Amino acid sequence: MKILDECIIYVRREGMDVIAFSIVEFEQRLSKTRERMADAGIDVLLVTDPANMNYLSGYNAWSFYVHQALVVFLDEDQPYWIGRSMDASAARHTTWLDEAHIYPYADHYVQSSIRHPMDFICDLLRNKNRDKHVIALEMDAYYFTAKNYLQLTQGLPNATFIDGTNLINWIRIVKSDQEIEYIKKAAKISEKAMQVAFDMINEGVRECDVAAAISQAQISGTEEFGGDYPSIVPLLPTGEKTSACHLTWTEETFKHGEPVIIELAGCYRRYHSPLARTVVPGVPTEEMKKLGEVVVEGLNAALDVVKPGVTATEVETAWRQSIEKNGIKKESRIGYAMGLNYPPDWGEHTVSLRQGDHTVLEPNMTFHMIPTIELGHAGMEISESFRVTETGCEVLADFPRELYVKPNIRLA
Amino acid sequence: MKILDECIIYVRREGMDVIAFSIVEFEQRLSKTRERMADAGIDVLLVTDPANMNYLSGYNAWSFYVHQALVVFLDEDQPYWIGRSMDASAARHTTWLDEAHIYPYADHYVQSSIRHPMDFICDLLRNKNRDKHVIALEMDAYYFTAKNYLQLTQGLPNATFIDGTNLINWIRIVKSDQEIEYIKKAAKISEKAMQVAFDMINEGVRECDVAAAISQAQISGTEEFGGDYPSIVPLLPTGEKTSACHLTWTEETFKHGEPVIIELAGCYRRYHSPLARTVVPGVPTEEMKKLGEVVVEGLNAALDVVKPGVTATEVETAWRQSIEKNGIKKESRIGYAMGLNYPPDWGEHTVSLRQGDHTVLEPNMTFHMIPTIELGHAGMEISESFRVTETGCEVLADFPRELYVKPNIRLA
Numbered sequence: 128m129k130i131l132d133e134c135i136i137y138v139r140r141e142g143m144d145v146i147a148f149s150i151v152e153f154e155q156r157l158s159k160t161r162e163r164m165a166d167a168g169i170d171v172l173l174v175t176d177p178a179n180m181n182y183l184s185g186y187n188a189w190s191f192y193v194h195q196a197l198v199v200f201l202d203e204d205q206p207y208w209i210g211r212s213m214d215a216s217a218a219r220h221t222t223w224l225d226e227a228h229i230y231p232y233a234d235h236y237v238q239s240s241i242r243h244p245m246d247f248i249c250d251l252l253r254n255k256n257r258d259k260h261v262i263a264l265e266m267d268a269y270y271f272t273a274k275n276y277l278q279l280t281q282g283l284p285n286a287t288f289i290d291g292t293n294l295i296n297w298i299r300i301v302k303s304d305q306e307i308e309y310i311k312k313a314a315k316i317s318e319k320a321m322q323v324a325f326d327m328i329n330e331g332v333r334e335c336d337v338a339a340a341i342s343q344a345q346i347s348g349t350e351e352f353g354g355d356y357p358s359i360v361p362l363l364p365t366g367e368k369t370s371a372c373h374l375t376w377t378e379e380t381f382k383h384g385e386p387v388i389i390e391l392a393g394c395y396r397r398y399h400s401p402l403a404r405t406v407v408p409g410v411p412t413e414e415m416k417k418l419g420e421v422v423v424e425g426l427n428a429a430l431d432v433v434k435p436g437v438t439a440t441e442v443e444t445a446w447r448q449s450i451e452k453n454g455i456k457k458e459s460r461i462g463y464a465m466g467l468n469y470p471p472d473w474g475e476h477t478v479s480l481r482q483g484d485h486t487v488l489e490p491n492m493t494f495h496m497i498p499t500i501e502l503g504h505a506g507m508e509i510s511e512s513f514r515v516t517e518t519g520c521e522v523l524a525d526f527p528r529e530l531y532v533k534p535n536i537r538l539a
Numbered sequence: 540m541k542i543l544d545e546c547i548i549y550v551r552r553e554g555m556d557v558i559a560f561s562i563v564e565f566e567q568r569l570s571k572t573r574e575r576m577a578d579a580g581i582d583v584l585l586v587t588d589p590a591n592m593n594y595l596s597g598y599n600a601w602s603f604y605v606h607q608a609l610v611v612f613l614d615e616d617q618p619y620w621i622g623r624s625m626d627a628s629a630a631r632h633t634t635w636l637d638e639a640h641i642y643p644y645a646d647h648y649v650q651s652s653i654r655h656p657m658d659f660i661c662d663l664l665r666n667k668n669r670d671k672h673v674i675a676l677e678m679d680a681y682y683f684t685a686k687n688y689l690q691l692t693q694g695l696p697n698a699t700f701i702d703g704t705n706l707i708n709w710i711r712i713v714k715s716d717q718e719i720e721y722i723k724k725a726a727k728i729s730e731k732a733m734q735v736a737f738d739m740i741n742e743g744v745r746e747c748d749v750a751a752a753i754s755q756a757q758i759s760g761t762e763e764f765g766g767d768y769p770s771i772v773p774l775l776p777t778g779e780k781t782s783a784c785h786l787t788w789t790e791e792t793f794k795h796g797e798p799v800i801i802e803l804a805g806c807y808r809r810y811h812s813p814l815a816r817t818v819v820p821g822v823p824t825e826e827m828k829k830l831g832e833v834v835v836e837g838l839n840a841a842l843d844v845v846k847p848g849v850t851a852t853e854v855e856t857a858w859r860q861s862i863e864k865n866g867i868k869k870e871s872r873i874g875y876a877m878g879l880n881y882p883p884d885w886g887e888h889t890v891s892l893r894q895g896d897h898t899v900l901e902p903n904m905t906f907h908m909i910p911t912i913e914l915g916h917a918g919m920e921i922s923e924s925f926r927v928t929e930t931g932c933e934v935l936a937d938f939p940r941e942l943y944v945k946p947n948i949r950l951a
Binding site: 187188189190191192212213214216217219220221233234235237238239243264266267268269270271272273274275276277290292333334335336338339340342343344345346347348352353354355356359360362367368370371372373374375376377378458459460463470471472474476479481483499501503506 | 599600601602603604624625626628629631632633645646647649650651655676678679680681682683684685686687688689702704745746747748750751752754755756757758759760764765766767768771772774779780782783784785786787788789790870871872875882883884886888891893895911913915918
């Protein structure tokens with residue numbers, strides 16, 4: 128394959144420090160994408176989810192705050208990168224695409240009331256004679272706005288538009304060995320960051336100082352490998368606010384006996400391994416102690432049933448039966464597929480571990496099992512990220528699975 | 540006003556540590572919003588931009604990875620918060636809204652292929668008899684997806700939908716005294732974080748370790764006040780990659796003589812003050828030295844013309860005339876209004892400092908002036924955030940405005 132040879136040369140020139148996968152792996156991903164496009168009758172797939180852009184091209188820059196896309200043609204080997212002129216250099220440095228496939232738009236399209244980047248994409252599709260074809264759009268992906276949709280449908284009135292949301296996400300769900308290696312590095316970072324939090328949380332310490340130390344540990348990584356930015360900042364609700372699991376930190380200090388939820392992830396080359404724990408500096412209430420035991424028992428029960436052939440809903444059922452036996456009810460899902468992503472989410476938007484999701488687990492799927500409990504006046508999170516193996520389940524981070532009670536309170 | 544009294548009680552109960560502004564300020568923001576709605580013939584405004592949700596309600600949680608909204612009725616005092624059931628507690632803790640205005644949807648709407656959160660919003664609007672009204676949508680806001688639009692328009696076939704993108708952003712453009720105070724705190728944090736980067740960058744040091752230290756400084760803040768997470772992670776392109784300004788860090792080490800761009804922000808209670816500098820560890824090329832002088836001269840020229848009554852395009856012209864005299868051309872905008880925001884951007888999406896933007900500057904508008912230069916083989920950023928004062932311009936961070944050359948290289 129001519130294109131493959133060209134690309135290998137390009138990558139050799141640039142060095143593998145920037146591009147995280149071999150061209151062969153990118154080609155396999157694109158082949159699978161084109162297969163699914165063909166099955167669905169799609170001629171053109173407009174990829175705007177930054178994780179999917181990365182998955183197919185390697186593209187990796189904080190440029191998703193302006194409109195950008197990867198355009199995949201069913202009958203062409205390389206996709207086209209479309210982005211702001213200022214970011215074309217980032218595409219040259221981080222993708223395996225050749226120069227002919229890097230298509231920047233002029234800066235006056237950015238946040239303008241008279242021009243829109245999707246007009247530029249309409250022009251490209253017209254110039255390539257794809258304006259009467261079937262074009263799939265990631266209709267519910269972050270950053271693919273309603274305005275994008277209107278500009279495209281109005282600009283290409285003869286095209287047929289269909290919904291391609293999660294088409295690539297569902298390819299991503301089974302990870303390659305290289306991806307698993309990255310996720311395992313991320314898990315190591317998550318252990319380190321959680322330990323930093325455990326060591327530092329104490330009565331009188333400011334929440335922001337603990338969040339800062341977590342972030343430092345996440346990004347610095349280990350001596351052997353550096354960390355990437357997780358797609359979600361450390362979540363750190365305290366006291367009564369532990370019932371509001373997506374709160375970030377404040378300037379307040381930790382209080383004796385008040386629980387703290389820590390949800391974080393390690394991230395390596397955009398691959399995540401999330402981890403959540405609950406800490407009580409001081410003496411926990413009996414309710415919290417009991418809740419910790421119930422959650423761990425439920426987690427263990429759910430992890431125990433994970434293996435290829437089992438469905439997502441069966442995993443959730445194992446959890447549900449365990450906690451109901453202990454008098455606890457929970458309506459929300461207990462986990463989701465995860466891996467490669469960009470802010471605002473490390474979830475993959477494919478499988479949810481919940482009732483009615485009949486997806487069959489396969490080896491090298493990766494999940495974050497996080498059965499958040501909210502009682503209104505308090506909440507708890509103890510989670511594990513895991514990989515489905517050939518025979519069962521591999522928990523990714525090696526960290527004590529329990530409510531952590533920290534009695535050695537700093538004296539006031 | 541009955542509602543005002545109720546809310547003040549609520550805030551007093553919860554404490555001002557969580558809610559960053561007085562109810563009076565929120566009420567003023569809502570009054571302005573309703574004025575603009577009335578002018579544009581809007582009955583219902585669906586606010587999905589997380590910054591705009593925060594601006595009107597105080598809502599502040601990392602929950603924007605699922606669909607959420609604030610629904611403003613022209614004829615009601617309080618908006619309705621719509622979000623995932625799991626996040627209703629966060630709304631209770633961070634907004635001034637009463638319980639009747641917190642409308643959570645069940646968890647089975649989340650990332651489902653059979654239910655969509657916008658269906659829930661359609662139900663609300665039907666129940667409130669607003670399904671034949673004029674409804675404005677933030678069509679080009681982050682997180683307001685094409686799917687959102689289709690679900691709403693299909694679910695409410697008798698409503699009239701119009702584009703309300705940036706309606707609230709344009710109210711936000713002039714900051715209150717309290718907002719300016721927060722931005723000034725953010726500027727202090729930006730100074731501290733940049734100093735940490737300057738101190739740490741050296742030949743042989745890993746990029747990830749410097750990014751980690753920057754992040755630590757950003758979140759920890761100062762002894763007097765803690766930092767919030769900036770909407771963009773530290774950007775840290777090096778060497779040739781300085782021409783790709785939105786690259787993040789790698790695990791590689793800094794090299795002698797290779798320039799490093801550092802773009803970061805301080806953030807306090809979601810208010811930003813960005814700052815960029817370029818550093819050369821070792822001996823810079825003559826080209827870089829000269830470029831540094833040209834950029835600083837251009838920045839000074841542009842800052843000098845800032846005052847109320849001057850237009851955005853006039854500020855850009857001052858820059859342009861300065862650099863063209865020195866033989867440099869630049870097509871992209873040199874700055875933008877900034878302040879309150881969430882990932883992926885700290886920009887406000889209102890004014891751009893560029894040719895053709897005739898917005899007239901007013902006191903307490905705040906901007907990030909960042910004339911990024913890309914030469915292909917290298918690039919440079921030296922930026923300032925500033926506030927328009929009654930008579931001119933106040934630069935927010937106090938940090939040397941120059942190319943920083945760091946000759947004290949660590950021995951290999």
